[in-house]
Amino acid sequence: TWDLERRVGIPMGAIVQPMAEIPSHESPVPHLIDPKGSASGPARCTSCKAYLSCHSEFSSEGRMWRCGFCGLKQKTYRSYFCRLNADGKRKDANQKVELCRGVWEYSPSDSSASPVVPTFLFVLDVSRASVNSGLLQSCIAAVRGCLDSFDSLQDLDPKLNVGIVVFDQRLHFFDLRKPPKHDMLPEVSVMSDVDDPFVPHPHSVVPFFENRNTIYQLLDCLPSIFTPAHATHHSAGGAALKAAAMALKDSGGKVIAVLGGPVTIGFGCVERNDCVQHIGTTREKQLLSPTSSDYPSLARECANTLHVSVDLFVCTWGFMDLASLGVLTRLTGGQLSLMSAFSEAEHAARLVHEMERNVRRRMGFRAVLRIQCSAGFEVVSKYGCFPPCKANDDIELPCIDQDKTLALELRLTADLPQDVKTALVQCTLSYTGLDGIRRVRVMTLALNTSSSISSIFRTSDPEAIATFLVKKAAFGVPTQSIRSNMNMVEEEVVAVLCAYRKYCHKNQSSGQLILPEGLKFLPLFSLGIQKLRAFSTDTLQHVVPTDERIFHLQLLMCMSGRHVNQRLYPHMLPVHMLEKQHGSIDHVGYMMLPKRLRLSVETIEVEGAYLLGDGVCLYLWIQRDVSPDFLHKIFGVTHIDDACTLTLMRRDNPVSRQLHCLIENFRRGFPTKPEVRVATHLNTTYLSLYNYLVEDKGSCTMSYIDFLCKTHASVQQLLALSL
Numbered sequence: 001t002w003d004l005e006r007r008v009g010i011p012m013g014a015i016v017q018p019m020a021e022i023p024s025h026e027s028p029v030p031h032l033i034d035p036k037g038s039a040s041g042p043a044r045c046t047s048c049k050a051y052l053s054c055h056s057e058f059s060s061e062g063r064m065w066r067c068g069f070c071g072l073k074q075k076t077y078r079s080y081f082c083r084l085n086a087d088g089k090r091k092d093a094n095q096k097v098e099l100c101r102g103v104w105e106y107s108p109s110d111s112s113a114s115p116v117v118p119t120f121l122f123v124l125d126v127s128r129a130s131v132n133s134g135l136l137q138s139c140i141a142a143v144r145g146c147l148d149s150f151d152s153l154q155d156l157d158p159k160l161n162v163g164i165v166v167f168d169q170r171l172h173f174f175d176l177r178k179p180p181k182h183d184m185l186p187e188v189s190v191m192s193d194v195d196d197p198f199v200p201h202p203h204s205v206v207p208f209f210e211n212r213n214t215i216y217q218l219l220d221c222l223p224s225i226f227t228p229a230h231a232t233h234h235s236a237g238g239a240a241l242k243a244a245a246m247a248l249k250d251s252g253g254k255v256i257a258v259l260g261g262p263v264t265i266g267f268g269c270v271e272r273n274d275c276v277q278h279i280g281t282t283r284e285k286q287l288l289s290p291t292s293s294d295y296p297s298l299a300r301e302c303a304n305t306l307h308v309s310v311d312l313f314v315c316t317w318g319f320m321d322l323a324s325l326g327v328l329t330r331l332t333g334g335q336l337s338l339m340s341a342f343s344e345a346e347h348a349a350r351l352v353h354e355m356e357r358n359v360r361r362r363m364g365f366r367a368v369l370r371i372q373c374s375a376g377f378e379v380v381s382k383y384g385c386f387p388p389c390k391a392n393d394d395i396e397l398p399c400i401d402q403d404k405t406l407a408l409e410l411r412l413t414a415d416l417p418q419d420v421k422t423a424l425v426q427c428t429l430s431y432t433g434l435d436g437i438r439r440v441r442v443m444t445l446a447l448n449t450s451s452s453i454s455s456i457f458r459t460s461d462p463e464a465i466a467t468f469l470v471k472k473a474a475f476g477v478p479t480q481s482i483r484s485n486m487n488m489v490e491e492e493v494v495a496v497l498c499a500y501r502k503y504c505h506k507n508q509s510s511g512q513l514i515l516p517e518g519l520k521f522l523p524l525f526s527l528g529i530q531k532l533r534a535f536s537t538d539t540l541q542h543v544v545p546t547d548e549r550i551f552h553l554q555l556l557m558c559m560s561g562r563h564v565n566q567r568l569y570p571h572m573l574p575v576h577m578l579e580k581q582h583g584s585i586d587h588v589g590y591m592m593l594p595k596r597l598r599l600s601v602e603t604i605e606v607e608g609a610y611l612l613g614d615g616v617c618l619y620l621w622i623q624r625d626v627s628p629d630f631l632h633k634i635f636g637v638t639h640i641d642d643a644c645t646l647t648l649m650r651r652d653n654p655v656s657r658q659l660h661c662l663i664e665n666f667r668r669g670f671p672t673k674p675e676v677r678v679a680t681h682l683n684t685t686y687l688s689l690y691n692y693l694v695e696d697k698g699s700c701t702m703s704y705i706d707f708l709c710k711t712h713a714s715v716q717q718l719l720a721l722s723l
C-alpha cells in the first residue's frame with residue numbers, strides 16, 4: 001500500500017543497464033525469429049503498448065491474454081494462438097523466448113526509422129602540448145588499434161564510415177576519397193575561423209573498407225607534418241568538436257576526441273582557473289557548472305538534432321574546465337576519460353586499450369529507451385548520463401553502450417489489490433547495432449509484493465540501494481551542493497533504520513543500534529559514499545581538482561551496480577603469502593582469490609604487501625618490512641628502498657605469475673585499464689592510500705565506529721520526533 005511504502009522508508013527504484021555485457025557462462029540474449037525466417041515482433045497490449053512477457057496470463061483456452069501492466073484482457077492473434085496445459089500455461093511456452101526469458105530482442109521488419117550507418121570520427125590534438133608529451137604518437141597508435149579492431153569484429157556493417165580531423169590553433173580536414181601520392185598527405189583543407197567553425201570539406205568521413213589505405217597513410221604522415229618545430233602553442237579543441245559534430249549531421253555517429261591541453265582559442269575556450277577552495281562555499285555551484293552556453297548548446301544540438309555522441313579522452317597537465325566541456329559527454333551518451341599529467345610511458349597503453357574498447361564494445365546508435373511499470377506504479381525520476389527529459393518520457397540517446405547504467409526512482413500511485421502478487425518493470429530499448437540492423441531489446445523484471453514490513457526489510461538489496469543513492473547524489477551536483485547531497489544520503493539511511501527500529505524491534509533497548517540483517521552494510525556503504533573523491537569536501541590536505549571531480553561524478557552516473565559497490569568499498573587482497581590455488585580458475589569459471597580484507601589499518605601487517613583497487617586506480621601497497629624473497633620474485637631486488645623506482649613486470653616464477661593473474665582479474669570488466677602503481681613508504685602515493693581505508697578516520701570524514709554512533713543518535717532523534 002501507499003501507506004506501507006511511506007512508513008518503510010526504503011527507496012523504491014531500479015538499476016537499469018540495457019546493454020550489459022553477458023558473462024561467458026551465461027547464454028546470449030535470444031533473438032526472436034518466426035518459423036519462416038523473417039523477423040517479427042511479438043504481441044503487444046493494445047492499450048499501454050507493453051510487450052507480451054513471461055508474466056502475461058492466458059485464459060479461455062489460450063484465446064485471451066491479460067496484460068501484466070495495465071490489466072487489459074484482449075484476444076490472442078490467430079497466428080499466435082496455442083492451447084493451454086492443465087496448469088493454465090501455454091503448451092509452447094518453453095519454445096517462445098518471449099514467454100520463458102526475461103530479456104530478448106527482435107528486429108522489426110516494418111521499422112519506420114531511417115537506415116543508420118555506424119560512423120566514427122576521430123579528432124586528434126596536434127598542438128605543441130600534444131606533440132611534446134608524446135600524446136600524438138599515442139593517439140596514432142590508438143586510432144590504428146581501433147581501425148584494426150574493425151577487421152576482427154563480427155557482423156560489422158560493410159558501409160561503416162570513418163573520418164579523421166586534427167587541430168592545433170586551426171582545424172585540418174582531409175579528403176579521404178582519393179589515394180594520395182606516396183608518403184604524402186591527402187588533400188587538406190585548413191580552417192582558421194575557430195570562433196564560428198564550419199565543415200570546409202564534404203569528404204572528411206568516408207566508407208572505411210573502401211578507403212582504408214588512404215586513412216592508414218594519413219596516420220603515417222601526421223608525425224612528420226606536425227613536428228615540435230612546427231607545432232603551435234594554442235589549441236582550438238572546442239571549435240574542432242563543433243565542426244566534427246557538424247560533419248556528421250547527415251549520418252550521426254560518434255566523435256572520439258583526444259585533447260592534450262586546455263582550449264585556449266576560439267569556440268569554448270577556457271575562461272577561468274581551478275578554484276578548489278570554493279568547494280563547500282556559496283561559489284561551489286558556479287565552480288561545478290559550465291562557464292558559458294557554448295558546450296551546453298552544442299550538447300543539446302548533438303543529442304536532439306545531429307544524433308552525435310561525443311567521447312572525450314582528456315590527457316593533460318593543465319586545467320581543462322571539464323565542468324563545461326564534460327556536458328558534451330554527459331548529455332550525448334558519451335564517455336569521459338581523464339589522464340592527468342599525461343606521460344607516454346605511463347598512459348599510452350591505457351589510452352590504446354580504452355579507445356580500442358570504446359569501438360569494440362557492444363553499442364547501439366540512435367537509441368530510444370522506454371520504461372513502463374505495472375498499474376499502481378510510476379517513474380518519478382531518472383538518474384544517469386542522458387539528455388534532460390520528463391519522468392514519463394522516453395530517453396533518446398545518439399549512442400548507448402554496454403557500460404551505461406541508469407537509476408529509476410519509482411513510487412506507488414495507488415494501493416495494490418490484494419490478489420496482485422508481483423509488480424512489473426519493462427524496459428524497451430530500440431537501437432541500431434554495429435551491423436546496421438535495427439533491433440528492439442525487451443527487458444522485463446518481476447518483483448514480489450508484500451504487506452509485511454519485516455519481509456520487505458529481509459528481502460531488500462543493500463547494494464542496489466547504495467547504487468541508487470550514489471547515482472541520485474551524483475546527478476544532483478551541482479544543482480544542489482555536495483554537502484546537501486551527502487545529507488540526503490544520510491537522511492535516507494537514517495529513515496530506513498528508524499522504520500526498522502519502530503516497526504520491527506519496538507522492545508529492544510534504546511541504547512543499541514539495531515540493523516536489519518539484510519541491510520546491515522547500508523551504513524558502511526553510506527560512509528563509503530561520503531569518502532568518494534567525487535564528494536570529497538577536503539580543501540586542505542587531500543584536495544580533489546575540479547576536473548577530476550567532474551570525471552568521477554560522470555563515471556558514477558554511468559557505472560554498473562557491481563562497479564559502484566567496488567568503488568564504495570574497494571577490494572584489498574594480501575599478496576605476500578599467496579597459496580598455490582590463488583590466481584587459478586575453479587570449476588565454475590571464477591578465479592580463486594586470497595581472503596578479502598577489511599579496509600582498516602588494523603588489518604595491515606608491517607611485513608605485508610597488498611593489492612588495492614576500486615576499478616579506477618590499482619595499487620601494489622608494500623609495507624616497510626616485507627619479505628626480501630617476495631621483493632626478489634616480484635621486482636628482482638631484495639631491499640624495499642629499490643622497489644619504489646621499479647616498474648612492475650612479469651617474471652618467470654610462480655608468485656609473479658599469480659600476482660599478474662590477480663591484477664588482470666581486477667581490471668576485467670571495467671572500462672578503464674589502470675596501471676599498477678607501486679606504493680612504499682618512500683613515495684607520496686603511500687600516504688594517499690590511507691584514504692581508501694573506509695573504516696578509518698579521514699581528514700574530513702569519520703571512522704566507521706564514529707559514523708555508527710552518529711547514525712544511532714540520528715535514529716533516536718527521529719524516533720523521538722515520530723512519537
